[in-house]
Amino acid sequence: MLAPVYHVLPFTAIxxxxxxxxxxxxxxxxxxKVNATDTIAEASWAREHKLxxxxxxxxxxxxxxxxxxxxxxxxxxxxxxxxxxxSGIMPRSVQAPxxxxxxxxxxxxxxxxxxxxxxELKAGLGGTVIQIIPNRGAVIRTVGALxxxxxxxxxxxxxxxxxxxxxxxxxxxxxxxxxxxRGSILLGGFIRDADTLRVAEEVSLxxxxxxxxxxxxxxxxxxxxxxxxxxxxxxxxxxxxxxxxLLFSSVKRExxxxxxxxxxxxxKRPEIIIPLQVxxxxxxxxDIDTLAPGQTVWxxxxxxxxxxxxxxxxxxxxxTLPSGIRARAAEVRLESGEQIxxxxxxxxxxx
Amino acid sequence: xxxxxxxxxxxxxxxxxxxxxxAALFDVVEGEYRFLAQGQAPSTAEAPFKDVSLGVRQAIAxxxxxxxxxxxxxxxxxxxxTQLDGSGVDALAVTLSAGPTLRAVVVGLLSDVSLESARKLxxxxxxxxxxxxxxxxxxxxxxxxxxxxxxxxxxxxxxGGTDGGATRSIRKMIESIGLACYLTxxxxxxxxxxxxxxxxxxxxxxxxxxxxxSLHISPNIRPSLETEDLTPAARELAQVFxxxxxxxxxxxxxxxxxxxxxxxPTAYAEGRIIRFLSQMSGxxxxxxxxxxGATAAVVAAAFGSKLTLGVYPELGVGENLPALxxxxxxxxxxxxxxxxxxxSVVRDYLYQCSLxxxxxxxxxxxxxxxxxxxxxxxxxxxxxxxRNFPRTVRPLQPDLLPVFEPILAxxxxxxxxxxxxxxxxxxxxxxxxxxxxxxxxxxxxxxxLLGVAAEFNPLLPVHILESGAFMSLGTVVSxxxxxxxxxxxxxxxxxxxxxxxxQVEVKFGxxEALPLAPGQTARxxxxPLHRADIGNGPxxxxxxxxxxxxxxxxxxxxxxxxxxxxxxxxxxxxxxKWNWFVGG
Numbered sequence: 025m026l027a028p029v030y031h032v033l034p035f036t037a038i039x040x041x042x043x044x045x046x047x048x049x050x051x052x053x054x055x056x057k058v059n060a061t062d063t064i065a066e067a068s069w070a071r072e073h074k075l076x077x078x079x080x081x082x083x084x085x086x087x088x089x090x091x092x093x094x095x096x097x098x099x100x101x102x103x104x105x106x107x108x109x110x111s112g113i114m115p116r117s118v119q120a121p122x123x124x125x126x127x128x129x130x131x132x133x134x135x136x137x138x139x140x141x142x143x144e145l146k147a148g149l150g151g152t153v154i155q156i157i158p159n160r161g162a163v164i165r166t167v168g169a170l171x172x173x174x175x176x177x178x179x180x181x182x183x184x185x186x187x188x189x190x191x192x193x194x195x196x197x198x199x200x201x202x203x204x205x206r207g208s209i210l211l212g213g214f215i216r217d218a219d220t221l222r223v224a225e226e227v228s229l230x231x232x233x234x235x236x237x238x239x240x241x242x243x244x245x246x247x248x249x250x251x252x253x254x255x256x257x258x259x260x261x262x263x264x265x266x267x268x269x270l271l272f273s274s275v276k277r278e279x280x281x282x283x284x285x286x287x288x289x290x291x292k293r294p295e296i297i298i299p300l301q302v303x304x305x306x307x308x309x310x311d312i313d314t315l316a317p318g319q320t321v322w323x324x325x326x327x328x329x330x331x332x333x334x335x336x337x338x339x340x341x342x343x344t345l346p347s348g349i350r351a352r353a354a355e356v357r358l359e360s361g362e363q364i365x366x367x368x369x370x371x372x373x374x375x
Numbered sequence: 376x377x378x379x380x381x382x383x384x385x386x387x388x389x390x391x392x393x394x395x396x397x398a399a400l401f402d403v404v405e406g407e408y409r410f411l412a413q414g415q416a417p418s419t420a421e422a423p424f425k426d427v428s429l430g431v432r433q434a435i436a437x438x439x440x441x442x443x444x445x446x447x448x449x450x451x452x453x454x455x456x457t458q459l460d461g462s463g464v465d466a467l468a469v470t471l472s473a474g475p476t477l478r479a480v481v482v483g484l485l486s487d488v489s490l491e492s493a494r495k496l497x498x499x500x501x502x503x504x505x506x507x508x509x510x511x512x513x514x515x516x517x518x519x520x521x522x523x524x525x526x527x528x529x530x531x532x533x534x535g536g537t538d539g540g541a542t543r544s545i546r547k548m549i550e551s552i553g554l555a556c557y558l559t560x561x562x563x564x565x566x567x568x569x570x571x572x573x574x575x576x577x578x579x580x581x582x583x584x585x586x587x588x589s590l591h592i593s594p595n596i597r598p599s600l601e602t603e604d605l606t607p608a609a610r611e612l613a614q615v616f617x618x619x620x621x622x623x624x625x626x627x628x629x630x631x632x633x634x635x636x637x638x639x640p641t642a643y644a645e646g647r648i649i650r651f652l653s654q655m656s657g658x659x660x661x662x663x664x665x666x667x668g669a670t671a672a673v674v675a676a677a678f679g680s681k682l683t684l685g686v687y688p689e690l691g692v693g694e695n696l697p698a699l700x701x702x703x704x705x706x707x708x709x710x711x712x713x714x715x716x717x718x719s720v721v722r723d724y725l726y727q728c729s730l731x732x733x734x735x736x737x738x739x740x741x742x743x744x745x746x747x748x749x750x751x752x753x754x755x756x757x758x759x760x761x762r763n764f765p766r767t768v769r770p771l772q773p774d775l776l777p778v779f780e781p782i783l784a785x786x787x788x789x790x791x792x793x794x795x796x797x798x799x800x801x802x803x804x805x806x807x808x809x810x811x812x813x814x815x816x817x818x819x820x821x822x823x824l825l826g827v828a829a830e831f832n833p834l835l836p837v838h839i840l841e842s843g844a845f846m847s848l849g850t851v852v853s854x855x856x857x858x859x860x861x862x863x864x865x866x867x868x869x870x871x872x873x874x875x876x877x878q879v880e881v882k883f884g885x886x887e888a889l890p891l892a893p894g895q896t897a898r899x900x901x902x903p904l905h906r907a908d909i910g911n912g913p914x915x916x917x918x919x920x921x922x923x924x925x926x927x928x929x930x931x932x933x934x935x936x937x938x939x940x941x942x943x944x945x946x947x948x949x950x951x952k953w954n955w956f957v958g959g
Contacts, residue, residue, distance in 0.1 A: 025417070073517050128557065289475060325728075344793070347738050348742065348792075369734050
């Protein structure tokens with residue numbers, strides 16, 4: 025059976041397409057070296073539109089109003105500038121209600137696009153631009169360690185990774201945070217309360233990597249100005265050993281965090297990248313593989329959610345699980361040596 | 376045009392769900408259609424696969440392994456038609472529910488006329504209504520335009536005006552929609568379905584056609600103030616859904632080519648088969664179909680030719696799971712669990728499972744949570760769809776359902792339950808039927824496939840429904856009435872065809888059962904006490920022919936609506952007792 029591959033890799037090539045949701049201006053150049061927080065493309069659009077009923081204001085028909093217009097589509101207008109002027113000895117005029125650009129005119133009306141809303145697209149990872157996507161963005165390539173997460177608050181940052189403990193099961197508390205962490209990306213286990221997140225903001229953390237996060241903290245976490253990544257998802261799930269080993273062995277190194285929201289349809293997901301200097305380029309990892317004995321697998325659901333083990337044997341036919349449900353399943357040996365039965369749909373391949 | 380059995384015999388029906396893709400093979404055996412086998416595989420609409428055809432091919436490959444019939448050639452292409460060596464299939468049909476919920480804007484005139492009908496229309500598809508515009512909307516034209524742009528709809532449903540009636544207000548709305556579409560980048564423009572005053576059809580076409588992703592026109596959903604007819608518009612909306620998905624979903628175009636365009640939204644196909652069954656039965660009672668899936672909770676109720684279809688993506692038990700808490704409290708889910716599980720564990724479950732909708736509960740505790748979540752989601756869906764039942768349908772009491780016969784149920788959690796009694800109890804708790812009804816489990820999720828298969832050959836669903844491809848859970852007698860807890864409220868007597876007899880005195884607040892094996896029939900005489908109602912009126916006796924099932928004949932005297940004790944310890948004890956009763 026095909027299964028998705030969950031990437032926890034100490035050394036791999038990484039290519040990421042970064043694109044605006046709408047057309048814009050691409051700033052990155054082919055071959056350019058970028059940092060995670062560099063802006064590679066930007067787009068702007070009207071924050072709102074103002075419809076001016078010229079015909080009504082002048083008391084004329086729509087076709088007459090169109091003939092009296094002093095502006096055409098594409099014209100920039102300032103608040104108070106004349107859009108149309110009536111006829112007669114004391115002609116009335118219709119003025120623009122705001123600064124903006126005429127996007128439609130006709131039928132006695134003028135539509136003005138007003139107020140710029142803009143979007144800056146960050147690189148999301150440090151690397152080299154290997155492809156420009158016209159009007160949208162670029163493809164960036166790098167080499168390094170890659171650790172994927174399950175949830176992110178949408179922010180991007182890079183910095184030196186620190187930890188307050190040597191294992192990922194520790195609870196980070198407000199009292200354990202101080203100014204010595206300023207500018208650091210903190211690797212930890214869990215956070216129990218929103219106050220801790222607020223203190224993290226006060227001490228200017230640059231990022232937070234957690235084992236998992238309580239759903240009760242999501243609204244506060246979304247407001248934080250720094251990236252937050254949950255490696256396992258929601259609740260009190262301990263960090264898987266593969267990610268834990270790789271992250272804790274990389275403490276004090278520069279890492280970039282793209283805490284992008286997980287999108288099941290595009291495949292975008294939060295990631296931590298630890299860049300490496302290499303002389304030989306490794307291959308890109310596969311995103312899909314066929315489940316087979318000997319593979320390292322990650323378990324999606326309790327009672328061993330987040331555990332990593334070795335797929336020992338694919339059972340033929342349907343197997344009855346401890347829940348009583350019958351499904352295709354595999355025997356998986358956990359790192360503790362315990363052998364358990366896991367439905368195939370609850371497995372991801374680690375690689 | 377139906378194709379005769381002789382011309383086109385075998386049919387491969389594919390159901391692409393959010394988590395599972397199923398391939399079911401139907402063919403003629405001894406002059407009648409039979410459901411031969413089904414293969415399934417995880418769906419592949421999502422990343423990293425991003426191609427629905429991968430999951431379809433895997434499901435077909437699994438079907439090949441089970442049935443021994445070769446359906447794919449060496450290049451993994453569908454063999455069509457059937458070859459002399461027996462490989463291949465004559466026709467393919469597809470139902471689809473996978474993919475993100477479509478964002479919809481509803482536009483109409485009067486809130487209790489065209490807007491209300493448009494809202495009901497939106498409930499027949501996998502849509503989330505994100506914005507509504509009507510005559511009562513006092514925003515200025517440019518504010519409406521800005522709201523429409525911010526809504527980023529995939530679909531705009533435009534209704535309003537009786538045929539030959541109002542046009543001025545709709546014209547203004549057409550103008551706003553046209554402007555919004557014009558200002559939207561071409562690749563993000565919505566599809567528009569117009570189901571209003573038909574005299575505006577040409578105007579709509581000339582104003583909107585070039586600015587929309589696709590423009591669809593259907594007959595008016597409110598041809599007159601007194602008349603509502605959603606059927607043609609719902610059919611067109613089904614097409615809109617498929618068109619949008621074709622643009623969004625790699626691999627679907629290939630399935631469209633294989634099937635000759637025979638793709639329907641799963642919920643629409645389910646509704647169609649439920650209506651078909653209701654029309655066939657000729658009974659005055661309605662038929663109810665429920666499906667609690669990862670994409671949505673779907674409830675279809677048919678009363679003859681009148682179908683009420685409710686599709687509730689926000690109540691689906693997949694990626695939208697956390698959204699359930701917008702419609703109920705966490706305690707409303709916890710109340711269904713006989714195990715002592717904390718609300719925070721349930722909350723974590725909802726969020727974590729939304730990351731992995733296709734996964735299965737591996738432990739008993741997880742299964743209990745999954746069943747409680749499904750109970751609550753289905754309960755809410757049934758309560759929601761009740762509002763849309765035709766006014767001519769009279770329930771026994773205003774807050775209860777009308778009598779349905781039968782109730783057909785599908786969905787992962789319902790079908791996967793390790794004990795059929797658990798499925799039955801889940802359905803009784805969530806639906807809370809009244810009167811005498813048989814409950815049938817569609818454990819292979821065939822109903823939507825039969826709905827789409829009916830396009831090819833109307834005989835196929837008839838034959839399959841009569842073939843025993845569905846599992847009868849039993850006949851349920853649900854008593855509506857009041858009595859002191861533990862006091863008798865119903866006496867039942869069952870006379871088997873072999874002459875044996877059984878009887879039971881049913882006490883208020885409890886469940887009872889009499890054995891009756893699947894396929895067997897018996898004569899059931901019911902004598903309600905305390906003016907209780909078993910569907911014929913308060914205190915009226917009834918004698919009915921009943922059919923057996925996995926649990927036999929079940930008497931549910933727990934009360935309607937079902938009220939659980941507020942004390943958690945007492946409630947869990949009661950739930951344990953009921954669970955034990957059904958064998959759980």
